[in-house]
Amino acid sequence: xxxxxxxxxTILTLxxxxxxxxLGLNLQWGLTxxxxxxxxxxxxxxxxxxxxxxxGGSAQHLGGFGWPWWLAWPLAALxxxxxxxxxxxxxxxxxxxxxAIATIGIAEILRLIVRNEDWLxxxxxxxxxxxxxxxxxxxxxxxxxxxxxxxxxxAGLYAMAQATARSPFGRTLRAIRDDEExxxxxxxxxxxxxxxxxxxxxxxxxxxxxxxxHFFKFMGPDALDPVTATFLVWVMLIAxxxxxxxxxxxxxxxxxxxxxxxxxxxxxxxGELATRAAYVRLFLIGLALQLILxxxxxxxxxxxxxxxx
Amino acid sequence: MLELLNFYLIPGLVLGAIYAxxxxxxxxxxxxxxxxxxxxxxxxxxxxxxxxxAVLALGISPWVALPFAVAAxxxxxxxxxxxxxxxxxxxxxxxxxxxxxxxxxMIRAVVYFVFGPTPxxxxxxxxxxxxxxxxxxxxxHLFILAGAALAALALHLLLARTxxxxxMRAMADDPDLARVTGVPVAGVIRLxxxxxxxxxxxxxxxxxxxxxxxxxxxxNVLLAAFAAAILGGIGRxxxxxxxxxxxxxxxxxxxYPFLAGEPLLQPAYKTAxxxxxxxxxxxxxxxxxxxxxG
Amino acid sequence: xxxxxxxxxxxxxxxADILHGVDLTVAPGQVVVVIGPNxxxxxxxxxxxxxxxxxxxxxxxxxxxxxxxxPAEGMVARGLAYVPQERNVFPSLTVEENLAMGAFVRxxxxxxxxxxxxxxxxxxxxxxxxPAGSLSGGxxxxxxxxxxxxxxxxxxxxxxxxxxxxxxxxGLIFDKVRxxxxxxxxxxMVEQNARPALAIAxxxxxxxMGRNRAEDAGPALLANPEIGRLFLGG
Numbered sequence: 001x002x003x004x005x006x007x008x009x010t011i012l013t014l015x016x017x018x019x020x021x022x023l024g025l026n027l028q029w030g031l032t033x034x035x036x037x038x039x040x041x042x043x044x045x046x047x048x049x050x051x052x053x054x055x056g057g058s059a060q061h062l063g064g065f066g067w068p069w070w071l072a073w074p075l076a077a078l079x080x081x082x083x084x085x086x087x088x089x090x091x092x093x094x095x096x097x098x099x100a101i102a103t104i105g106i107a108e109i110l111r112l113i114v115r116n117e118d119w120l121x122x123x124x125x126x127x128x129x130x131x132x133x134x135x136x137x138x139x140x141x142x143x144x145x146x147x148x149x150x151x152x153x154x155a156g157l158y159a160m161a162q163a164t165a166r167s168p169f170g171r172t173l174r175a176i177r178d179d180e181e182x183x184x185x186x187x188x189x190x191x192x193x194x195x196x197x198x199x200x201x202x203x204x205x206x207x208x209x210x211x212x213x214h215f216f217k218f219m220g221p222d223a224l225d226p227v228t229a230t231f232l233v234w235v236m237l238i239a240x241x242x243x244x245x246x247x248x249x250x251x252x253x254x255x256x257x258x259x260x261x262x263x264x265x266x267x268x269x270x271g272e273l274a275t276r277a278a279y280v281r282l283f284l285i286g287l288a289l290q291l292i293l294x295x296x297x298x299x300x301x302x303x304x305x306x307x308x309x
Numbered sequence: 310m311l312e313l314l315n316f317y318l319i320p321g322l323v324l325g326a327i328y329a330x331x332x333x334x335x336x337x338x339x340x341x342x343x344x345x346x347x348x349x350x351x352x353x354x355x356x357x358x359x360x361x362x363a364v365l366a367l368g369i370s371p372w373v374a375l376p377f378a379v380a381a382x383x384x385x386x387x388x389x390x391x392x393x394x395x396x397x398x399x400x401x402x403x404x405x406x407x408x409x410x411x412x413x414x415m416i417r418a419v420v421y422f423v424f425g426p427t428p429x430x431x432x433x434x435x436x437x438x439x440x441x442x443x444x445x446x447x448x449x450h451l452f453i454l455a456g457a458a459l460a461a462l463a464l465h466l467l468l469a470r471t472x473x474x475x476x477m478r479a480m481a482d483d484p485d486l487a488r489v490t491g492v493p494v495a496g497v498i499r500l501x502x503x504x505x506x507x508x509x510x511x512x513x514x515x516x517x518x519x520x521x522x523x524x525x526x527x528x529n530v531l532l533a534a535f536a537a538a539i540l541g542g543i544g545r546x547x548x549x550x551x552x553x554x555x556x557x558x559x560x561x562x563x564x565y566p567f568l569a570g571e572p573l574l575q576p577a578y579k580t581a582x583x584x585x586x587x588x589x590x591x592x593x594x595x596x597x598x599x600x601x602x603g
Numbered sequence: 604x605x606x607x608x609x610x611x612x613x614x615x616x617x618x619a620d621i622l623h624g625v626d627l628t629v630a631p632g633q634v635v636v637v638i639g640p641n642x643x644x645x646x647x648x649x650x651x652x653x654x655x656x657x658x659x660x661x662x663x664x665x666x667x668x669x670x671x672x673x674p675a676e677g678m679v680a681r682g683l684a685y686v687p688q689e690r691n692v693f694p695s696l697t698v699e700e701n702l703a704m705g706a707f708v709r710x711x712x713x714x715x716x717x718x719x720x721x722x723x724x725x726x727x728x729x730x731x732x733x734p735a736g737s738l739s740g741g742x743x744x745x746x747x748x749x750x751x752x753x754x755x756x757x758x759x760x761x762x763x764x765x766x767x768x769x770x771x772x773x774g775l776i777f778d779k780v781r782x783x784x785x786x787x788x789x790x791x792m793v794e795q796n797a798r799p800a801l802a803i804a805x806x807x808x809x810x811x812m813g814r815n816r817a818e819d820a821g822p823a824l825l826a827n828p829e830i831g832r833l834f835l836g837g
Contacts, residue, residue, distance in 0.1 A: 035403055037347075037410065090588055094595050096403055097345040101535045102591065105584035108532055116577045227528070231414055234407060276422055283418035289411040290393050293404060472710055475696070479704055482693040489653060489687070490750070491679035491708040 006140050009147045011260045012253075016150035017211045019252035022236045023157050023245060024204030030242035030303070031165060032197040033177035034092070035100035038107030039233050040226040042202045044114060045083050046076035046209025051127045051219045052120075058129075061122035069133050073210045080206020081199045088198040093191045099198075107226055114221045126220020130213050150211055154249065157204055161245045164200070173197050174243075228282065232259065235289050243303030250300055259285070311443050317565045318558070323450045325557020326457035327516050331530060332537035332549035332556075333464060334508035340481035340544035341501040342398075344405035348389060349509055349534060351416040353527030356382040356510025357517035358420055364431050371431040371518050372452060378510040385416065386506035387499065395498075413528065420524045429522045453515045460511055461550055464504070468546065473500055481544055533560075533580070536587040542597025552598065556586055604667075606631045606758055606789050607652065607683075611661035612671075614651050620659065621647045623813040627791075629758060629806075634780060634790045636821060638797040638834055639810035645793040646688060648810070649760050652791075653685040654678055666757065680708045684751035688762040688793075691747035694736025698727055701735045701746050705753030716753035723779060724749050741772035748776075752783065759783065761792045765800075777803050797835050801825045809834055 021039055028034040053072040057064030083106070091102040114121045121127065134145035164170045176183040176190045183190055213219040232255065240251020259281075266277035292299065331353060338346040359381030363374035389412045397405050438445040468474035476497050479487040488494055513527050520526075537556045541548025560582040563574040574582070590597070607629040615621035621644045629635045637645050650656040652663055654675035663671040665683055678685065684705070692701050702720055706712045721728045724745040730738065735746050744764055751759050761780070765773040773796060781803055784790050794800035801807045804821030809830060817830055824830050 033403065035406060090591050094591060097406055098539070098591060098595070100345060100347075100406055101532065101539070102587060105532050105536075105587055109581050109584055112578055112581055116575070227414070231410070234410070238407070275425075279418045279422040282421070283415050286411045286415035286418060290408060290415075293400075293408050293411075294393070294396055297400075297404070472707070475700055475703065476707065478696060478700075479693050482695050483690055485655060485675075486687065486690060486693065487704075488675040489655070489678070489685050490704045491676050492704075493676055 002140055006143060009140070009143050011257065013143075013147045013150050013215055014260075015253045015256040016147070016154050017208050017215065018233065018236060018256050019154045019249045020150075020157055020208035020211065021205055021233050022240070022248040022252040023154070023161050024201040024208065025233055025237050026201075026242060026245060026248040027161060027164065027197055027204065028201035030237060030244070030248065031170060031177070032173045032194055033096065034194060034198050034201075035096060036103045036198070036201070037100045037230060037234075038103035038105070038110075038226075039205050040224060040230055041103065041107040041110040042080040042083060042205035043209035043212065043224070043229075044110050045079045046206030047213035047219045047223075048114070048121055048127070048209075049079040049206070050076040050210035051130045051213045054131055054214075055127060055129050058122075058127075060125060061118065061127050062120050063127070069131065069210075069214060073207060076210035077203040077207040080209065081203040083206075084199045084202030085195075088195045088202075092194045092198060107230070111221065111226060122220070124221060126218055126223070127213075128218050130217045130219060132214050132217050146215065150215075153207065153211065157207070158245055158249060161204075161248075165245060169193070169196075231285070231289075232256075235285055235292075237299075238289060238297075239292055239299055241299030241301040241303065244299070244301050247299055247301040247303075254300070255285075313565060315445050317561045319446055319450060321558040321561030322554070323453050323519060323557070324561060325554035326454055327512050327519070327553075328530065328533050328537050328557045329550035329553030330457055330460055330508050330512035330515070331527075331534035332541065332553040333461070333546040334505040334512070335534050336538040336541065336543055336546045336549035337477070337501055337508070338505045339538065340546070341477055342394070342405075342498060343484075344394075344402040344409065345535065346409045346505070347406060347531065348386075348409040348413040348416065349505070350527035350529070350531035351413040351420075352382055352386060352506055352509035353513030353516065353530070354420055354524060355385055355416055355513070355527075356506075357513035357522055357526055358424055359510065360514040360517070361424075361429065361431060361522055371433070371514060372456075375456075375511060375514055378514045379507045382506040382510035383503045386502040386509075390498065390502050417524055417528065424522075424524065426524060431518060431522075433518070449518055453519060456511065456515065460508065464508070464546060464550075467504065473497070477501055529580075532587070533583040536583040536590070539595075540586060540590050540598060545597070548597055556583055559586060605629065606633075606666060607791065608664045609648070609652065609661065610663075612648065612651055612658055612663060613660035614656055614658040615647060616656065621813050622651065624661065625810065625813065626815055627808060629789050629791050631757065632784055632787055632789055633805045634784045634792065634803060634821075635806045635808060636797075636800045636804035637791070637793045637808045637810060638795075638801070639816070640834065642812070643810040644813040645810055646762050647813075649685065649762050649791070649793060652683070652760065679705075679754060679756075682754070682757035683760070684754070684756040684758070685760045686747045686751045686762060686764065688766060692735040692738075692743050692750070695734055697732050698735055698738070698746055699731040701750050702727075702731075702753055705750035709754060712754060716755075719755075720749035720752055723752065723782065741768050741775075744768060744772070744776065748779065752788070755786075756788055758789045758791060761790065763793055763795055765794065765796050773799065798825065 025039055028036050050072040052062050053065050053067040054069055055063040087102055087106050091099045132146060133149055134142045137145055172188055172193055176193055180190050216223060236251040236255040237248055239255055241247025262281050266274050269277055335349050356378040360371050360374040360378040363377035364371055393408050393412055394405055397408055436448050438447045468478060476492045479492055480497050517526060533556055537552035538549040541552030560579050563582050564572040564576040564579060566572050605628045609627040611624045612622050613620055613624055625648055639645055647656055651658050654673055658671040662669055665681060702717050703713045706716045727745055727749060764776050777799055780790050801821040801824055807819060807821045807824040809817040
């Protein structure tokens with residue numbers, strides 16, 4: 001029973017981390033129409049920031065600050081936001097697709113830095129020994145407690161995202177997304193609003209990165225496949241219903257459950273077939289995205305304009 | 310000086326020529342269909358692997374396999390358009406971009422499935438470089454430069470001199486007006502995909518000849534292709550080609566030891582040049598350096 | 604027999620109808636001018652005929668053939684040419700290429716068509732290698748009209764051809780409209796410049812809020828005091 005419960009907790013924890021990411025992307029794309037194709041850049045910044053601040057000293061990478069996680073996580077969110085600020089300031093006043101390309105670029109640069117700046121990130125060896133909160137409780141309770149922490153963070157982010165969507169700020173974002181000219185005529189500066197939404201979303205992603213690093217207890221360049229993960233986050237949001245925060249969470253949990261289940265299924269196949277099954281899965285999830293875009297563009301739960309409070 | 314020419318300028322030109330072909334394709338699709346086609350990189354990969362199949366099956370050289378690469382890539386572009394993009398034509402460009410991102414992953418999944426993740430090559434072996442006095446140039450580099458120049462010339466003639474090319478430029482200028490003048494929009498879109506796929510297949514095969522085949526081959530240069538296209542003014546294939554050439558040169562020259570034996574930029578960061586160029590263009594000249602399609 | 608005959612046309616963009624049952628008749632070789640306040644549906648009516656706006660109800664017959672909701676691509680070949688109000692040239696194409704686009708569906712007619720357009724607008728001859736995007740407003744209008752005349756259409760539709768032009772060009776365009784009609788091509792024209800346009804029109808049609816309000820011979824509409832007060836600014 002216990003291995004099963006632990007496995008289940010692992011799946012749920014990762015689903016929760018993806019939910020935080022998807023909520024961030026929903027702020028950017030769902031609410032504001034900003035295409036971020038490099039969410040992993042912000043995840044990486046958050047993950048490494050929190051890792052470096054919390055691990056013990058090592059000659060292999062920067063560290064030795066020994067901060068507690070609850071101090072490091074907000075800084076991870078801040079790091080994500082700080083990375084988003086310049087890139088958003090440059091590309092958000094231009095065409096929407098330029099941001100998509102620029103974010104692919106920033107993800108690529110981050111990947112290079114992570115791999116090559118050994119003094120900072122440990123290079124290919126990564127940063128081991130990242131403390132996981134509640135580890136002292138032992139198994140399985142430590143892991144359950146961590147799951148509860150992640151769930152609490154996601155709940156907090158959800159509450160924040162809902163408040164944002166309902167606020168005058170959120171209404172302005174939607175107005176800009178749907179009709180930029182009309183919003184301009186109403187005296188709003190679309191670039192400034194977009195930048196705020198972009199930075200806010202990036203902060204969520206930075207926080208998700210921190211949660212991920214502390215869950216894995218290790219952060220290295222291969223901890224996440226950037227393309228697959230980026231793609232998954234998009235599928236989660238679009239499947240769940242972009243523009244709807246609950247949809248974002250639902251999409252993250254559903255798609256991650258599916259992803260993990262098929263991963264488990266593929267694992268039952270003999271060696272060579274197992275690797276191939278992973279590619280079939282990649283193909284199918286790509287196809288699923290296309291089918292959703294074509295036949296259910298609003299996702300599981302579509303956007304519901306919140307009633308004016 | 311010779312070292313600069315042999316080891317930086319010539320490879321830079323070669324890389325630039327490959328970027329030029331890739332960027333021209335991206336720009337063409339953007340001009341006619343008005344969306345950033347994130348599938349372009351994986352169309353390059355597909356073409357390169359199609360050439361590999363021809364090389365292995367027929368025992369021919371990759372240069373001779375180019376027509377096979379082109380012929381295998383065009384149907385993929387048409388299929389993706391028929392199945393996905395064509396049905397989303399009325400949706401926002403952003404949705405098309407996301408869809409092309411999904412299609413890219415589907416292509417990549419097929420490549421991974423069939424060929425696996427291990428890098429491969431066309432088995433050309435080592436060919437001694439050609440020497441012109443002190444100037445040394447790899448044979449493959451000479452062929453790539455000549456091939457890219459031919460492809461660019463063909464694209465130029467198509468756009469500037471033919472009725473079909475004029476229709477493509479008219480669509481890029483104003484799709485509604487083009488329809489009013491009787492341009493068969495569906496046919497022009499099919500032709501545009503065919504040309505873009507051909508450019509992608511050639512660029513991908515050239516890149517694989519110069520480096521090696523991996524399933525990430527094309528996606529890895531997608532950023533450079535877009536940076537070059539934006540540098541040249543997106544929607545203008547000719548400007549995109551010039552942008553590609555500049556970008557390739559900049560990338561190779563960035564690691565030349567200009568600074569007392571120290572390279573300007575550590576070679577590990579070479580691919581960051583594309584990003585730096587992109588950022589600079591977006592800040593200072595978002596409309597691109599050049600004007601006019603064709 | 605009439606060349607263009609629209610009956611009870613209802614249609615518009617997306618969900619919202621702009622036209623609420625409009626009738627319109629153009630006889631061969633006639634100049635018909637449509638006037639009316641902003642938002643009356645004048646441009647929408649032309650786009651509906653051109654196949655760019657969906658027609659939900661009613662019929663549009665051209666030369667006896669039903670053309671409502673047919674693809675816009677096919678109109679030129681039927682002898683129906685359309686010049687939109689704005690964005691009516693291909694800016695990156697040269698003047699000559701713009702004209703050639705007018706005969707896109709019949710490549711063999713390009714050379715002859717260009718010669719004919721040059722005879723009507725001699726100014727375009729010396730500009731033929733210049734990108735249309737770099738021309739003045741009046742010259743662009745000539746390119747746009749010239750492009751529409753390339754295949755000697757049976758009907759040419761002009762959406763506010765004099766908008767934003769200097770008085771000299773307005774006069775020139777109206778002269779050319781008469782010249783075109785004299786050559787056998789009917790002209791359907793939407794105009795804000797209502798008085799001079801009606802003065803050269805065989806028929807004038809007044810639209811308001813997507814419905815027909817009045818119709819008469821051009822000069823008769825000009826002389827009608829109520830029309831003058833309501834639609835011609837007194």
